[in-house]
Amino acid sequence: MGSPISWDSRFARRATRITSSTIRELLKMAQQPGMITFSGGLPAPELFPAEAMAEASARILREKANQALQYSTTEGYPALREWVAAQLPNTQPDQVLLVSGSQQGLDLLGKIFIDAGSAVAVESPTYMGALSAFNPYEPEYLTVAMDEEGMVPEALEAVLKQGPRFVYALPTFQNPSGRLMSLERRQKLVELAGEYGVPIVEDDAYAELYYGGQKLPTLYSLDQQMRGGGEGNVVYLSTFSKTLAPGLRVAYAVGPRPVIHKLVQAKQGADLHTGSLNQMLVYEMVKYGLQEQLSKIRETYAARRDVMLEAMTQHLPKGVSWNQPKGGMFIWMQLPQGADAVSLFKKALEQKVAFVPGQPFHADGSGQNTLRLSFSNADPELIREGIRRLGRAAEEELELVK
Amino acid sequence: MGSPISWDSRFARRATRITSSTIRELLKMAQQPGMITFSGGLPAPELFPAEAMAEASARILREKANQALQYSTTEGYPALREWVAAQLPNTQPDQVLLVSGSQQGLDLLGKIFIDAGSAVAVESPTYMGALSAFNPYEPEYLTVAMDEEGMVPEALEAVLKQGPRFVYALPTFQNPSGRLMSLERRQKLVELAGEYGVPIVEDDAYAELYYGGQKLPTLYSLDQQMRGGGEGNVVYLSTFSKTLAPGLRVAYAVGPRPVIHKLVQAKQGADLHTGSLNQMLVYEMVKYGLQEQLSKIRETYAARRDVMLEAMTQHLPKGVSWNQPKGGMFIWMQLPQGADAVSLFKKALEQKVAFVPGQPFHADGSGQNTLRLSFSNADPELIREGIRRLGRAAEEELELVK
Incomplete structure (x- = not known):
């Protein structure tokens, strides 16, 4: 043997x-x-x-250890779900799922949306880690050409016509290109995706890292405006990795309730829940020092x-x-x-x-x-x-x- | 719209x-x-x-924040990998992967081993969460009847003959049944699985929770003994959830290098790595207070x-x-x-x-x-x-x- x-x-x-x-x-x-x-x-x-986190973690572990060290719900720490919902337009806490880094959000989205051979639309270039997350679900990629303003509308429409499961976009200071999708292109993307019935996954990890200039509206908010309400067509991902600390592995997915519900079920099988202490620590930090x-x-x-x-x-x-x-x-x-x-x-x-x-x-x-x-x-x-x-x-x- | x-x-x-x-x-x-x-x-x-963790977390965040809050390697915190390896017979740190709870270990094993329609052998009853982890990969389950001593050898052999991708076993104080697989049955399982070329996934979350009586050898160690060396046929999962705290979400997978290597790649796409602070905190705790x-x-x-x-x-x-x-x-x-x-x-x-x-x-x-x-x-x-x-x-x- x-x-x-x-x-x-x-x-x-x-x-x-x-x-x-x-x-x-x-x-x-x-x-x-x-x-x-x-x-x-x-x-x-x-x-x-670091010092603020040292104090906060010690305080949490002294005052709320039963919660910080115990199993918790898959959906996430309620106070942090509320905080996230309050940052986004027309969003309720039950549309928020806390995840173990945006990377997990991408994995779970791949899991619920991609069949072997499914088409997935991505920008060219796109975030390498998203390809690593999606690849195990065996998609075929449709790439959309970009210029400095983001995806080129004609190239995008040609791809949407092929019926991808979703279009994955990083409109704001894209990893790897640093590009900022213009407002016009954002509107066009939301409009076309709605027209062709293709969901958008908006990865917005760098949203807060703007250096002068005006903040542009997210695809998530533009989609809501165009629809005049409803839960919309955009699943929004963002993270505390770039603003607080990546080592905590806390990020969030926000979107239509049926999608969040399915993501919760997928996450339950994937890791039960994101670290309880981590979520409570992030909450203390965003509440008092963001x-x-x-x-x-x-x-x-x-x-x-x-x-x-x-x-x-x-x-x-x-x-x-x-x-x-x-x-x-x-x-x-x-x-x-x-x-x-x-x-x-x-x-x-x-x-x-x-x-x-x-x-x-x-x-x-x-x-x-x-x-x-x-x-x-x-x-x-x-x-x-x-x-x-x-x-x-x-x-x-x-x-x-x- | x-x-x-x-x-x-x-x-x-x-x-x-x-x-x-x-x-x-x-x-x-x-x-x-x-x-x-x-x-x-x-x-x-x-x-x-809680108090020891409050002190340890504050100390880590004051002295090693650059490591505790930064991205880290997918494989896990080196000192903790070494600690885990030292607990197990003939095991090197590069055979250890830190994961975000055993649940993630199960998800990643499903991801690398199960094709749609693959057979997977499970005890009857088995851990419900394992079924949730495996289900998205669309296996067919082959159930093995148990008695108070564990899987019945005849039932096991009949199932192994059908060539499952792996046999999932919880030999020690099984969730849900609390059963302890006897030494004889452990030996038989390892022997039969080796004979039929079916890997074993050993889920050993409750190993340390014995109340009197002698600790029985793990399937992982028995497999090594029978083979007289080599990396063996068993992937071993255990966790700090039952001994320290589940809210930290730190567990580990140990096994043959080709499996660990593939699991590392799968984990990279799934969540990059397990929380850095969490792993360092667990290490401090197991080193000084386990x-x-x-x-x-x-x-x-x-x-x-x-x-x-x-x-x-x-x-x-x-x-x-x-x-x-x-x-x-x-x-x-x-x-x-x-x-x-x-x-x-x-x-x-x-x-x-x-x-x-x-x-x-x-x-x-x-x-x-x-x-x-x-x-x-x-x-x-x-x-x-x-x-x-x-x-x-x-x-x-x-x-x-x-």
């Missing part, structure tokens, strides 16, 4: 779509001393409200974005282009056609700087000449030095494609 | 298997003032080490079990039978054939006492005359009064079947 078991032959068919991207493997190479990394979408840890926390984050990240953009202008060679995001954590960069971001990545590692090559954000396998830079997690001095290094690597790479 | 959307027609096929059991709906009726409830498998909250905590739990639960058994002898009518569990949280009760536990449940509610009818623990829909009583969550005085009330309800119910 000592012979090794061939597990691959025992796994379900979908297991072939449960894989690590080669990029994740590459990124492990970036864990070296002296590396400056713009790769992870990580919040700046020095901004975590605005101050947001001000700190916006000020710090805006300054880092500015430093990175300035350094890029100074150090990056001709032929490389990038956008000027109005919020979020990311700058999206294009190499000239023919240049390869993975090849650049390897050169950059030699220079001790890391980023994420853009191809895995593309469900259709395109985007070889794109890459994502995160500006939230390094201080200005390191950003300058890192971009200087990236400039050297980029010059080398561009030599090759001349 | 104001007309309501028919969501049911938009859901995936599997959504029809993502439902709440009628029992869960019934149990909501048990949330009334004055109700004595033996229904939930809830730890006694007065035993939670044995004391276990002593308290064992002493308290053993006393409650004894009180419940004594009260049952005193108050329950003839024709009703139950077992004498050597550990865990549950007593398993049988009504005479023809009597119905749901009908008894409704009568019990009138008497202000609740339990869980046994039918939803049966994948084949049998077990109408069975029910589960939990003794962990009520103090002795309430247990006596609750069983007195149950006795009255049972007499009424048995009148009907005479």
